Amino acid sequence: MKSREFFKTITLESVLEHIETFPHMEKETVPLEICQDRVLADDIISDIDLPDFMRSTVDGYAVQASSTFGASEGTPALFKVVGGVEMGRPPNISVGPGEAVKIPTGGMLPHGCDSVVMVEHTQPLDQETIEVLKSCAPLQNVVEIGEDVAKGKKVLERGRRIRPSEVGLLAALGITTVPVFRQPTVAIISSGDEIVPVEVQPHLGQLRDVNGYTLMGMVKKAGGIPLYMGIVRDRFEDLFQYCQEALSRADIVVLSGGSSIGTRDFTIDVIQVFPDSQILAHGVSISPGKPTILARIGRKAFWGLPGHTVSAMITFLVMVSPLIEKMSGLLPRFRNTSYRIPAILSRNVASAMGRVDFIRVRLTRDGDRTYAHPILGKSGLIHTMVNADGLIKIDINSEGLDRGSEVEVIMF
Known part of the structure; x- marks a missing residue:
């Protein structure tokens, strides 16, 4: 077989443009408890106000703010304590001018109240009377109805990754099943006659399969599901069979060690055997990672990465990870979130x-x-x-x- 010259190298920007042409995965639903790190497939519209009652942000006394105006340590305002709020229960008390109800943080304000005086700003005189030592503005220390989330509001946008904070919001809205994009499965193939399994003691001239395990970890970090296909020898027939199996089981195929010029590198020949295949890049103007292959086979992506571990990792980081994010359904503004x-x-x-x-x-x-x-x-x-x-x-x-x-x- 003749030595194959590189196609004309293309820029990294051109590769990233090609990535945008690949489709995202289909939608599925998953339970709330396992939706973290998945990508949301639908907008989430709140069907409730959150909270749906006026809630105190401090421990203190629920009052009418107007009754506290002018209060100070020198001239405190007197209030009659007419009851207390229990957590988890709506209060059955109505509060008038000069009256107060003891309330814990998170408690529901009784009818007639519009603010809460912090307990630190009060002084008890007896079991039924307190002094308020500081005036309180209307709605001070209070969360209003719908202040967190208003009913009918779009609270989460399709195409964003779900973090713990989003999980908490979904829980607050009572959503138990979450629409997400399916995670792309990424098949990992290591190639080379010199590569041996990690559990094998290599002879002189042999190397353990570092790339297979390194790339599986990078697939997970990018949001994909790794599928380790093993090690293939530098023979056309073997490589074709491995790639055929990988394409039948995965959305993306990553072959490490099959992108260089050389008589024993059959990657391009194998790709071209598959119907509806197109070589998008064979050579990218980056270093390390110049001898990188990107191809489209049907709706699936095929990568040929350099065999050297550092080159494979950096190429994966700057090109394969963005593809996984795109096919995972992430919108552009939510991608490339490396710190x-x-x-x-x-x-x-x-x-x-x-x-x-x-x-x-x-x-x-x-x-x-x-x-x-x-x-x-x-x-x-x-x-x-x-x-x-x-x-x-x-x-x-x-x-x-x-x-x-x-x-x-x-x-x-």
Whole structure:
């Protein structure tokens, strides 16, 4: 078989544009207790006011605010205590001018009250009388009906990831089953005659399957379901069978080690055997990760990633993760949510114009400043990723960054 030349490399931006053409997953419903980290498939409209009663935000006394006007420590206002509010029960008391009802935090205001005096601003005289030492404005220390969520309001938007706070809101609205997009299943295939299972003692010239397990973890973090297909040898027939099985079981296929130029790399040939296949990229102007393949096979995505672990991880982070997020149903403004922090570069970093460079960095603090220290090392050295806190990006038209430059660190 002839050695295959790269197709003309395309930019990272072009790859991300291709990603937008892939469809999102279909909708399903899941129980509330397992909906966290899923992507909402429908808008959520509240059918209730939350709260649906006026509620105290403090321990104190429910009163009519007008009865407290002018009260101070020097001239306290006197109130008759006419009862107390029990949690979880509507009060059967009506309060008039100069009257007060003892109320706990979260308690429902009795009829006739419009504010709550904090207990710290009162002084008991006897069991039925208190002094109020500070005036209280209407609605002070009170949550109004519908102040949190109004009936008929859209409270959650389709296409956002569900966090614990959203789970709590759904619970408050009494929603027990949640419409979400199905998580994309991502098949992971490791290729190479030199790759052996992790439980095997490798001989000289062999390597354990680091990429398979690393990429499975990255799939989970991106919101997909990993499907480990195992190790395939560098033979066309074997690779075709593995890819055929993976495409039948998954929405995305990720093959590591099958993207370089070489007589034993059959990835492009295998892709082209499948009907309705299209090579979208064979070579991307980034480093590390230039020999990356992206193809469409029917409605499914096929990635060929470099075999070197660092290259595979960085390529996955900047290209495959965005695809998983897109196919998971995330709207663009809810994607790319990696934590990013500003830092100062500790040394000069060279780059070549015409490509985007991703540099591994370690962070340190010195006083109120954060410094990013580049971690240099070959793309097959997994310890460089272990020691790194994140990446900095050097743009395609830059020849590098100078020491002292302000950079943005994409945290892992």
